Amino acid sequence: MNKIKPAEISRVLQEQLADFEKRIETYEVGTVLSVGDGIARVHGLNAIMAGELVEFPHKIRGMALNLEEDNVGIAIFGEDTHIREGDQVKRTKRIAAVPVGDGLRGRVVDALGQTIDGLAPIESKELRQIEVKAPGIIDRKNVHEPLQTGIKVIDALTPIGRGQRELILGDRKTGKTTLAVDTIINQRGEGVFCFYVAIGQKRSTVAQVYETLKKYGAMEYTTIIAATASDPAPMQFLAPYSATAMAEFYRDSGRHALIIYDDLTKQAQAYRQLSLLLRRPPGREAFPGDIFYLHSRLLERAAKMSDTKGAGSLTALPIIETQAGDISAYIPTNVISITDGQIFLESDLFNAGQRPAINPGLSVSRVGGDAQIKAMKQTAGTLRLDLAQYRELEAFSQFASDLDEATRKQLERGKRLMQIIKQGVHEPLPVVKQVAIIYAGVNGYLDDIPVTQIKEFETQLLDALDSNYTDFVRLFNKEKALTQPLKAALDQLLTEFKARFKRT
C-alpha cells in the first residue's frame, strides 16, 4: 500500500476547496406550525411549488402536497418525532426526483432512490422527476411484440404485449406475487429490464423475493424498489411513481422495461391515510376524490413508443388484492377499467390444486392478441372455447350419470386440458414447449392417456424436446408460426413420442 503523504492530502483538499469562496447563502424558509402522523403544516414558504422537496432539521426530507392560503401541508419522508413546532423548513427548489440509469440494476432502493441493500450508494449522472406526464398519442404505437411470461395459461389465453398494462388480481395467498416473479425470471436474455415495486409489504417477503430472483440469476437485470409496511405512508405512496421514473429511462432510450407494482391496494391505502391527514374530503370507502387519477396517471406511463421515439416499451403488471373474491370493490373496479386486461386468480381453484389458479373465464387481455406469436395463436384458438365448454358441462355432469358420447368426450378433453395448464412454481417455459404441449392437448393426442399420467407425459415430452427433437425446436424458433411442414413435423413428433410413452 502506498504511504499517505500529508502534503498530497492538503494539495487535493486545496484544489477541491478552491472554488469554495465565502459567499452569502440565500434560502427560503418556513416554520413548522404543527406536526403529527407524518404530516407537517408549515407557515411561510411563500413561493413553494406543488410537489417540491423541502428539508427539515436533521436532514429529514419532505414533499409539499397541499398549498393553502396561509399554510403548506407537507408529507414527511422520515421520523416525524424529530421535528418540533417552530422548526425551520428549508426550500430546495427541486421537484422530487430520483436517480436513474444502468447503475440501478441489481440493487434494492427506497422510494427516493437511496440504496437500502447496504452496498455503495448509486452513482448516476441523471436525475428524473418522479411525476411526469405520460407520453402523448403521436409518440405511441400499438402493442405488437409479445412479452413472454413463461406461464402456459397466460401466454395462451391472456397474452401480454410489450407496452401493455395487465392487472393481476386475486385474494391473498393465490399466487399473485409468484406469477409476477416468474415473469421476471422468464425475461432472462430477452433484453427486458425489470422493476419490482414492493409497497406496504413485510420486509421478510421482500427479502424472499430478492433471494428468489438472485437464485434464478434474475437480479442481474432487476431493480427492487421497496417501501415496506414500516416505512412512512408518503414513501409508500411515492414508490410506484419513482420506480416508474426509473423504468422510463429504459423506455425512452429505446429499450424494454417491465414494472410490477405489488400491490396498488396498499398504495391506495397509504394515499388515503395521507389525504385524510391533510384533511382532504373523503369519498367512497373514505378514499379521496382523486384516487382514480392516482392510478390512471401512473399506469398511463406504461407505453409502447413509436419508431421515431426509439420504439422502447414499458410494460406494467399492477397487482391488486381483493377481499373474498370481490372484484366489484372500489379499487379493483378502478384499476380494471384503467388496465388493458386482467388475470384473475381464485382461491377455490388454488385450493383445488389448480395452480396457477387463473380463472380463464374472467381473465382477458384486450390488446395482447396482436402481440401473440402466430404459432401460439393458431394453437390456443380452440383452447379457450374447450375450457369454457368444459366448465359449463362440469357443473351439470355431476347430476346426470349417463351422458351421451359427445358430452363425455368433451368432459374428458376438458379434464386433460385443465391438467395441461397447471404449472409449477418458478418454472417458466419457452414458447416452443408451451405450443407443443397445448397442441397435443387441443388436438386430442392426450385423450387416451389417463388423467393421472398427463403430468408425467408433459415432463417427458418437455425433456424430449430438449434432447431428441432439437431440430424441431430450431425450426420452430425460426418460423414462429405453424406452417404446413412444421405442423406435419409436430404431428409426427407427437405420434412417435406417444407410442414410446405408452410402451413404458
Place this chain on the structure above:
Amino acid sequence: MASIVAKRYALAFYQLAEQSNKIDAVTKDVKQLARLIKESEEFKRFIDNPVISSIKRSHILRDLLQGSLDELTLRFLIFLEYKKRFSFLPGICACFEEHFLQAHNVARVVVVSRQKLSEYQVKNLEARFQQKFKQDILLEQKIDEKLIGGIKLQYGDTIYDYTLRKHLDRYKEAVLK
C-alpha cells in the same frame, strides 16, 4: 402565525383606528400591550384564566389600564371580553403590528448574530437594506451563540446566511464529497 380570528379582529380594529384618526395613539397602545404580555407573567395568566368571570375581567381591565390607554383601545378590549375572544389578544396584537408595518411600507428584518451589534453597525445595516429593498426597515436583533461569527438576516421568507456556522457546514459537506 395567528389564527383566523385574530386576523379578523386585528383588521377591524386597525380600520376603526384609522377611521377615527387615532392610529398613532392606538398603535402605541398595542405595542405597550404586546410588551406587557411578553414581560408580565401575571398579565398573561390573567388573559386566559377561565376562573375570572367576564364582568370581573372588564372591571379589572378598566381599573388597570384606564388612563394609560386610549379610550378606543380600552373599549376594544372590553368588547373582546364581551365576545369571549380575550384569549386571542396576543395574536391580535401581532397582526395589528403587521398591518401597521404594511400600511407604512416598513419591512421587518431579523438580524441574528453572535454578539449584540453596535449602534453604528445597526445604522449601517438599516441604510443598506433601505437601499436594497426600497422600504423602510424595522430591525429586530436576536442573539444566537451557535452561529460562532458573522450574521444571518431574515427578510420575509428569505434568509441571507453569512455566518461562520454555515461556512463550516458547507466546508464539511464539500470535504465529505
